[in-house]
Amino acid sequence: MVAGSVGGEADIHFDTVKVSVSPDSWVDVHTKARDDLDLVFFSWLSAIHWSNDVQAGDSLNEEVDERFEVLTTVGDLTEGRRVTFSTRLPIDSPSIASLVGVYTGADWHERETYEMFGIVFEGHPNLVHLYLPESFIGNPLRKSYPLLSREVKPWPGTVDVEAMPEKPEAPEEPSTENPEA
Amino acid sequence: MTIDTDAIRHLSEAQVSVELETEDMTLNIGPQHPSTHGVLRLVARVDGERAYNVQPVIGYMHRGYEKLSEVRTYPQITAIVNRIDWVSGYANEIPFIVAAEKLMGLDVPERAQYIRLILTEMARISSHLIFMASYPLELGAATPLFFALRERERVLDLLEGVTGGRFHPNFNRIGGVKPAYGSGSATRKMIQDLPAGFLSETREAMDQVLDVTDELEALVAGNEIILARTKDVGVLPPEVAAAFGVSGPNLRASGVAFDLRKAEDYLPYHLFEFDVVTGENGDCWDRWWVRLQEIRESAKIIQQAVDGIPSGDLQAKVPKVIKVPKGETYVRAENPKGEMGYYLVSDGGQGPYRLKIRSASFSNISILPWILEGALVPDIIAIMGSLDFVLGDVDR
Numbered sequence: 001m002v003a004g005s006v007g008g009e010a011d012i013h014f015d016t017v018k019v020s021v022s023p024d025s026w027v028d029v030h031t032k033a034r035d036d037l038d039l040v041f042f043s044w045l046s047a048i049h050w051s052n053d054v055q056a057g058d059s060l061n062e063e064v065d066e067r068f069e070v071l072t073t074v075g076d077l078t079e080g081r082r083v084t085f086s087t088r089l090p091i092d093s094p095s096i097a098s099l100v101g102v103y104t105g106a107d108w109h110e111r112e113t114y115e116m117f118g119i120v121f122e123g124h125p126n127l128v129h130l131y132l133p134e135s136f137i138g139n140p141l142r143k144s145y146p147l148l149s150r151e152v153k154p155w156p157g158t159v160d161v162e163a164m165p166e167k168p169e170a171p172e173e174p175s176t177e178n179p180e181a
Numbered sequence: 182m183t184i185d186t187d188a189i190r191h192l193s194e195a196q197v198s199v200e201l202e203t204e205d206m207t208l209n210i211g212p213q214h215p216s217t218h219g220v221l222r223l224v225a226r227v228d229g230e231r232a233y234n235v236q237p238v239i240g241y242m243h244r245g246y247e248k249l250s251e252v253r254t255y256p257q258i259t260a261i262v263n264r265i266d267w268v269s270g271y272a273n274e275i276p277f278i279v280a281a282e283k284l285m286g287l288d289v290p291e292r293a294q295y296i297r298l299i300l301t302e303m304a305r306i307s308s309h310l311i312f313m314a315s316y317p318l319e320l321g322a323a324t325p326l327f328f329a330l331r332e333r334e335r336v337l338d339l340l341e342g343v344t345g346g347r348f349h350p351n352f353n354r355i356g357g358v359k360p361a362y363g364s365g366s367a368t369r370k371m372i373q374d375l376p377a378g379f380l381s382e383t384r385e386a387m388d389q390v391l392d393v394t395d396e397l398e399a400l401v402a403g404n405e406i407i408l409a410r411t412k413d414v415g416v417l418p419p420e421v422a423a424a425f426g427v428s429g430p431n432l433r434a435s436g437v438a439f440d441l442r443k444a445e446d447y448l449p450y451h452l453f454e455f456d457v458v459t460g461e462n463g464d465c466w467d468r469w470w471v472r473l474q475e476i477r478e479s480a481k482i483i484q485q486a487v488d489g490i491p492s493g494d495l496q497a498k499v500p501k502v503i504k505v506p507k508g509e510t511y512v513r514a515e516n517p518k519g520e521m522g523y524y525l526v527s528d529g530g531q532g533p534y535r536l537k538i539r540s541a542s543f544s545n546i547s548i549l550p551w552i553l554e555g556a557l558v559p560d561i562i563a564i565m566g567s568l569d570f571v572l573g574d575v576d577r
Contacts, residue, residue: 013510014284014509015283015510016511040420040423041428043544044524044544046524049535057251057532058528058530058532058534061530071537073511073522073524077419080441080445082511082513084524103425104421104425105425105547107547129240130239141247150252
């Protein structure tokens with residue numbers, strides 16, 4: 001229903017309605033969602049970096065198209081309907097129109113996505129870093145950005161790299177305090 | 182001698198404008214101010230007694246949880262998400278755990294769901310009691326603090342009795358809740374369940390919580406100074422709140438009867454009777470009043486849940502190594518501060534490919550530049566306090 005009224009491809013998975021739209025219609029889609037579908041509540045905006053060269057965390061099992069996916073979730077304030085909108089941006093100099101004119105609350109979310117992913121939001125009134133100092137170089141949530149602590153000491157997550165400590169010698173008689181032993 | 186009237190008028194006008202020209206001052210509030218509940222800095226342009234162009238500076242507590250969760254396994258992340266809003270750590274775990282369970286297709290045993298619900302509501306009560314303690318204190322009334330914190334301690338003791346932690350319980354497991362000593366025989370599991378006497382103590386504690394809400398209401402609602410400082414101060418219209426993504430008690434205080442406990446099904450709230458409390462004007466006073474009523478509603482939910490808790494398992498059957506199948510989902514929950522949600526993207530591995538954390542306080546304080554525009558300087562504290570945010574929940 002949402003896809004029909006705003007245009008785009010809808011997909012429902014695990015109770016989440018996700019509508020994929022083109023980056024050109026980004027602002028239009030959200031304006032329609034707000035005005036026609038009564039989705040007045042702006043929940044969040046963020047992005048995903050789909051990458052085959054993952055520097056931090058597990059790599060993907062299958063090859064993907066290298067891209068950024070920008071996501072927003074908006075909802076109504078009566079029945080609890082919510083829709084996640086998604087669009088794809090190229091890896092090189094990604095940019096998209098700002099939603100601040102439609103949902104004022106997009107302001108901080110776009111600033112966060114700008115500093116974390118390096119995605120430029122055109123028409124944003126104050127596109128500067130939000131959390132990080134202005135002198136910070138790099139976009140930490142890109143998959144190409146390594147986690148420094150992992151560079152210093154690898155931690156696969158499944159197995160500890162350090163040898164387990166020697167087991168203390170088992171007491172001869174099981175303690176009465178802890179029947180599990 | 183001719184008089185140049187134009188010149189005189191010009192001069193006198195210049196004189197007037199010079200006299201009325203006041204110098205703007207830039208006022209820095211924080212980062213270390215008690216009313217900021219963490220480390221928040223506000224930069225305000227102050228003209229006389231009014232503040233303009235207030236800009237919050239955040240990020241002093243940014244811990245990079247979204248990046249960190251990309252290199253952690255699912256069971257490890259419950260310990261991280263606990264620390265987002267540390268005033269109600271338990272409630273933060275729920276939407277994340279439910280998101281992982283949804284992708285895995287797990288059915289959580291009913292008893293575990295009841296325990297989750299009871300503890301979530303306890304977290305809500307303790308979070309709102311902190312607000313009941315700190316907000317009047319910020320306005321100069323110290324007494325409510327003693328009443329509120331005494332009751333909060335009782336609730337935290339109960340929470341600690343079950344989970345072992347006061348602030349960071351880390352008690353949820355994917356598929357249920359943590360049995361006290363790991364696995365064992367069926368009889369052991371029953372013994373290792375909730376601590377002995379928990380249900381009766383909880384019932385009693387909720388009666389006392391209900392009593393203390395009456396005391397708090399009598400203390401605060403009859404205080405003329407507090408009424409004068411909060412009524413019609415910091416009015417937030419519902420349309421503005423929605424566009425900014427303000428949620429939870431702050432949204433309901435503006436008259437919007439929207440509660441994710443009614444709208445979503447992450448926990449079995451539909452089994453219990455409770456009201457969604459709303460305010461009328463959306464001012465600071467309504468935000469205080471709505472939270473007081475929510476303590477009462479939560480206490481009622483807990484009493485019903487304690488009476489109706491079924492017996493059974495605490496854990497669904499899960500593999501020893503948790504791997505979440507490929508998929509994406511967004512699960513949101515009504516946390517004490519508002520809508521808390523996780524957009525979880527899994528690629529079938531032991532940790533998420535991407536975890537977007539939508540925290541309530543982040544959107545709730547993005548309203549500050551709007552709501553503080555032109556406010557009196559003393560009202561800045563009254564308005565900020567009434568929004569009840571935690572900086573860990575803002576910065577993540």
